[in-house]
Amino acid sequence: MTNSAQTGQAAAGVREFKMPDVGEGLTEAEILKWYVQPGDTVTDGQVVCEVETAKAAVELPIPFNGLVHELRFDEGTTVDVGTPIITVDTGGPATGTGGGDASAAQPAMETGPAAAAEVAGEAEAAQAGGEEAEPEGRQPVLVGYGVGASSTKRRPRKPAAGAADTAAPAPAAERVTAPAPAPAPASNGSGAAAPAVPGGPRPLAKPPVRKLAKDLGVDLSTVTPTGPDGIVTRDDVHAAAAPARTSASATPAPSSVAAATEPVAEAAPEPAAPGARETRIPVKGVRKATAQAMVGSAFTAPHVTEFVTVDVTRTMKLIGQLKEDPDLAGVRVNPLLLVARAFLLAIRRNPDVNASWDEEHQEIVRKHYVNLGIAAATPRGLIVPNIKDAQDKTLPELASALGELVGTAREGKTSPAAMSGGTVTITNVGVFGVDTGTPILNPGESAILAFGRIREQPWVHKGKVKPRHVTTLALSFDHRLVDGELGSRVLADTAAVLERPKRLMTWS
Missing domain, CATH: 4.10.320.10 (E3-binding domain)
Known part of the structure; x- marks a missing residue:
């Protein structure tokens, strides 16, 4: 349905705002909510709608001033990138393309999502095809990106001088990434x-x-x-x-089993019609990307999963002490924090596990940084934001990063950038009362650790059967990258730190 403030042919000065690519390579987005209606006045940088992509829900600011003329699509409609979604009467000459006079369009204010596209629609095609955009074809600009008033043409980017030397294969057996x-x-x-x-x-x-x-x-x-x-x-x-080297559309996106940092309230499903025997639910957005990513990962990387059950009584006592530590005031201290710290330490001791597989060059690319993904269940589906350079964070910094990650996921405001570039992942199935699982690798990553519930059970401790806090860890890894010995060492080291958390100091 089309909502319009007026009927008939659009008057002069009506400009179109097209659905931008708000991630990297996304081709469509669903309109979740309109914040404006026909007849409303909008200003440069004002958020006009919220859309959901295969990565996240983001808000779109409009890059010009005017009066809303028409909403082209209803809420809940999936729209291809580059399709006009709203027209605005700017009071200037008509363009028919939404581009208008290049000098009239100003960069949007930094009020939208952190990961925004440079341009939308035909501008993207012109840039990719190495063609020059028409002077009047300037497209809507989002967060922090802006085309200067004199920039009426877009030229293809060319390789930087010396870049060939940087990317040329190294003669050594192992290539080090810049x-x-x-x-x-x-x-x-x-x-x-x-x-x-x-x-x-x-x-x-x-x-x-x-x-x-x-x-x-x-x-x-x-x-x-x-x-x-x-x-x-x-x-x-x-x-x-061809070699089935798949990934979730430049994302690094949804991963593994349906687990989370902690439970996030699900949106209430629509009630079934009286007498209905089936309900069909369209698969789109995050859930669609999850399905594609998991199928690709399961049938690309040869998965191996190993398990270990460990006494974490000392870790639980340490958590109680850390909660009273003034240096950690204001941040949440929970078992996941210590599991993440132990996993990072195990990776430091066994750096070969932190890698990816380059099918084309038949190389293993070792990463000298750890972007630690945390699987989070949200009403829109499973997402895996990651903590950048987690290996360099202190315990208070890691605790703050985990808290921010959970809060952002709960609000549905996780940005596409936060879900890109992960190297390893933790999925916390224990919050659902599950002992363990066999998680599927996040595409492009080498390992994923499933953290099961912590429960009291009889355990032999110092020659006597006593009630102890026990959990089970499961590590899935890509057997092309990680052999059984390496995977076992990583899992054993993680368990050893949780069994005796003093190793956090003696092993670091």
Whole structure:
């Protein structure tokens, strides 16, 4: 249905705001809520609607002033990126494209989501195709991104000088990744550009190619482009998908079993019609991405899961003491915090586990940082935001990061950037009263640790049977990257720290 403040042909000065790509390579989003109605006045940077992508729910600010003329879609409608969703009467000359006079459109105020797109629709296609955008084709701009008033054309990005040397294969058996991503596509030594580094510049690809990558579960940031000026082509995507090297549309997104940092209230399901024997629920947004990612991961990486049951009585006593520590005032101290700390220490002692598999080059890429994912169940589905550079955080910093992660997930405000670039994950099935599980790897990661419930049970301690606090840990890992010995050492070290938490000091 179309809502409009007036009927007939749009008058002069009516500009269109198109659905932007608010993540990396997303092709569609669902309109969750409109914050404006036809006839309302909007200003540059004002949030006009909330949309849900395969990564997160985000708010969209509009990049110009005017009077709302028409809402093109109802709430609950899924819209392709680049499709006009709202028209605004700006009182200026009509453009028909939403671009208008380049000097009239100003960058949006920084009031929207942290991970916003540069442009939407045709501007993206023009950039990916190496074509110049038409002077009047300037597209809506989101958070912190802005095109200067004189920037009426967009030119293709070119490889930075010296980048080829940076990305060329090292002669040594082991390749060391640079700590910072290259600013532009670079040669990999074979005539093709090297894959983009996650978190770096957005890979160049036309919208149809992005959609193909999404459908096949291919992470564009891992694809080696062969097109002109470093553009990813359809053949590149198919080549990356051939060895079933999948990822959840540049996300690093949903993972594993239905677990969470702690329970998050689910949205109440719609009641079934009287006498109904079935209810069909459309799969979209986060849940759709989860399904695609899990299928890809399960049939790509050879999973191995190992288990250990451990006495965590001393850890539970330490948690009680930490809750009284003034240095941790204001942050939540719980068993997950100590499990995360123990897991990070085990990774430090066994760094080979923190890696990813490069199918194209048949290489193991060892990571010298740990982006620790925490699986969180939300009303929109399972998401896995991660704590960046968790290995460098002190215990109070890690506690604060975990608390912020949980709070943001509960509010449904987790940004796409927060769910990108994870290296290992923890899934806390214990909060549901579950002893353990066999979690599926988050695509592109090497390991995931399932943390089961802590319960009192009879345990042999110092030669006597006593009631002790016990939990079970399960570690799933990619057997291409991690052999049984390495996986066993990581799991055993994690358990050893939880059994005797003083090792947090003696092993660090």
